[in-house]
């Protein structure tokens with residue numbers, strides 16, 4: 403356990419740390435964050451005993467740091483500093499072996515089998531076994547970083563202090579190094595205290611984070627608590643957006659560049675953008691729209707500038723419809739990565755589409771209904787284009803509002819249908835795409851009571867009804 407209490411001190415030029423207090427538990431992976439010059443390295447130097455402090459206390463396992471001899475400290479703690487390019491021209495294996503120094507007893511300690519095994523093991527764990535005979539000056543920055551980590555691990559410390567350990571490492575070694583540290587922390591109760599500049603890596607791997615600002619602790623808490631958009635924006639003076647990692651429950655912060663190259667003069671999506679052919683209906687937009695869809699391509703949340711409603715024969719049958727759709731798109735001049743695409747078996751001319759406007763708010767809707775031999779459609783595809791900047795809530799509310807309106811139509815038409823329309827609620831294979839231009843003032847809500855929601859509700863109702871009636875008319879021809 404590391405306990406830091408009221409730590410104050412710095413260099414001859416003045417105080418850098420001002421009353422820092424926190425604790426780190428056994429086996430914890432603890433991250434230190436903060437802007438350049440906030441005092442992170444100074445703090446790490448004081449914990450390692452390399453820099454004296456003026457006031458306060460540091461305890462390791464309830465014993466003051468100052469009571470440990472250098473050798474005791476070296477057995478307990480290893481440090482991986484921010485390395486400069488200076489390096490002694492030792493071979494890799496020799497450099498790693500230096501980590502065993504703290505465990506040698508007396509002047510004439512001979513190299514033991516245990517020392518050898520530990521050095522071989524840590525070289526393997528850090529992926530440098532194949533480099534062992536090379537001189538360290540011949541290595542790349544990332545390779546050298548791994549050698550120094552191996553040296554620190556060879557020390558078999560109980561506490562590992564790291565200053566930006568992933569500096570110089572490529573993506574896969576960043577992950578491997580942090581996976582390894584996490585494993586050692588969990589399995590061997592290694593306590594890891596590490597400085598990070600990459601907030602997202604810190605979020606992914608650390609149990610808790612300490613955020614520093616001007617030599618003080620701003621907050622010590624879990625990544626989800628520390629990495630709040632507003633806090634990071636205030637401390638780093640940079641706009642970020644918080645986005646949850648898609649696979650694990652950790653926040654990730656995304657930078658927002660001043661310009662993303664997706665600018666286009668204000669435009670309004672309406673029927674003039676539609677391009678209706680016999681085998682598809684397409685719509686291309688002047689800039690990418692933010693989309694939420696269940697299309698065959700472009701599913702989920704993304705940014706797309708092509709929208710394709712492909713008309714396939716009734717007997718269309720394909721074992722890999724995603725791959726086949728991608729081929730179709732490419733053959734027809736659409737980039738699959740930029741396209742939301744859906745499929746339908748109704749003739750292109752039977753889709754219903756219309757532009758709706760209410761004051762400042764406008765939307766364009768297209769609905770197809772069909773894909774079955776029955777009288778009632780079993781597949782309803784909906785495109786909803788919103789000319790405006792909408793919030794995350796409004797995206798979800800738009801989908802809810804659209805679904806409610808669609809069900810209203812289906813229930814209403816059940817009464818007028820001569821067959822078992824009740825079976826065909828048009829839900830299971832339906833697709834929806836909600837696309838917003840994300841231009842103009844923010845529209846926060848799209849529930850049925852909001853102006854946008856009302857427009858969506860009325861628009862989806864009338865287009866869905868029209869599409870189903872078109873479909874029925876086609877069937878009776």
Ligand SMILES: Nc1ncnc2c1ncn2[C@@H]1O[C@H](COP(=O)(O)OP(=O)(O)OP(=O)(O)O)[C@@H](O)[C@H]1O
Pocket residue numbers: 413414415418436437438439440441442443444445
């Ligand atoms: N050896 C030194 N002598 C005098 N002042 C120093 C020394 N090292 C650092 N400082 C000063 O102490 C302050 C904190 O520096 P420190 O290196 O701890 O910050 P940091 O948060 O690690 O920064 P970075 O993110 O840039 O690595 C800075 O203003 C720096 O100029």
